[in-house]
Amino acid sequence: MPRSPKPRPTWGGVPLDRRRILLGIAAIGGFLAVDLGAVAYAGGWIGTAHRLTPHIFIKAFEWVNGKQSGFRKNHAKGVAVAGYFDSNGNGREVSSAAVFRSGRTPVLGRFSLAGGNAHAADMLSTARGLGLAFGFPGGAQWRTAMLNLPVFPDNSPQGFYDRLLASKASPDTGKPDPQAMAAFLAAHPETAKAMKIIGQNPPSPGFADSTFRSLNTFYVISESGTRTPVRWSLVPVTPPPPRNSSGPNALFDALVRQIRSGPLQWTLMLTVGAPSDPLDDATLPWPADRRAIDAGTLTLTSIETEHPGNARDINFDPLVLPPGIERSDDPLLSPRSAVYAASYRVRAREPESPPAVNVDEVAL
């Protein structure tokens, strides 16, 4: 190419040199490729085709349940409760957490049914959830999300995801496709085994007489630094007689009537694991004879329709733990925390919808 007779272009008074321009473009291009490539990879725009992400869980809940605007993506149907925990000080033996000191800690909570449909009809067989936030929104807060099951059906996020997809109701029968569920169980023997244990422990008639369990293992840290694996549970204290309720909100209506007629109480038990016990597999029960520490009594005194400012707005992230309680290596814990956070973010920005359980509409 013949050299242009015109003067060379300049930038800031410096004549531009072709070699240097190319070098500059190469350096900037290389930097941007690495920088923006890293951002795209980390941000999940590329390379997420073969791995589960929180976003994929949110999409799956929506695929199974349809759009549930403003609701939790799982345990969508629920009701807010409040009360307090009276610690007897026994928990201090294994944990330095302030909540186990003798004394009272306020508690916000939420009863729920598993599943992403906020208007599903109550069924005895649906897993019942109890989320609790001890000392919300204080700095030594402890949150836990428990179920009325003896073990959790899954021991990995992939297992949970596959079960979620297999549980989608077929449009013809309104029930999960038996073939899909059979294929899932064949691929996940741990769930088949867990389901057997769950089947051997039929659910109680209602929320008030349910025992709720952490299912995942955690570590408690004593004043002297000793780490002890524990699973905790809430065991009902003389539950009131079941109320006759019927209809799509039968379980919740009964709960509303029970709390109105008097506080509901549970004993918080810290079950201490032995070295041989499974610490990272929530589908496996611990032997029944493990030592359990009675740490105190949870009393729930009030119940409210979910509304702004009550337990509706709490993410019962199982990893909001106070000093004195730590997570274990259970592979469900970090994914639970991540997916709960994604659900919280999504529902926070969605327009809210009226909840199915309206306490004021429950007749005495």
Added chain:
Amino acid sequence: MSTEIEGTAATAAPPQKFTALSRIFHWLTAILIFAALFIGLTMVNWLAGYAELRVIHMSIGALILLIVILRIVNRARHHPPAWPPTIGRLEGKAVIWSERALYALLLAQPLVGWAMVSASGTPVRVFGVLRLPPIAPSNIDVFSVLREAHSILAYLLVAVVAAHVSAVLAHSIVLSDGMLRRMTFHIGRRERSKI
């Protein structure tokens, strides 16, 4: 990384450097902001790593906030060295505004992160032990605005940092005006004559 790309067109007088403290602050911020952005973007897409990375991300954020406050004080007390003569009037305006945008983003992003966690009612704990007080009311709508803002600010930071690095590379390589050398340390000084 070679920071001593020099050529025949170099200005006669070696450019003045930022003070050593300014340079330390700058590179510390660079490392921490890349780490915070990369970890932040990664953790929300990584189930198994989320819990661990969240703690690290929040700790780095707190560190960035501290350093940026110190940097703003430092910036107010020390005027930076003169620009290379290659920066014209119009580009000078872009330099001034991009510097302000960087400082604003570096200050806002950790504060928004802190406020966002506060608004979710969750204790803000960094470095495993230090508990920071909440700086926003526990309110899900406040949380939502801050949470979305945290992502938008993250991508703005990515863009402004990319522009910042690209501009410095363009000056240092294409114009050979020693722009980058104002911020580098003297490592490899003797190598310069080779290029």
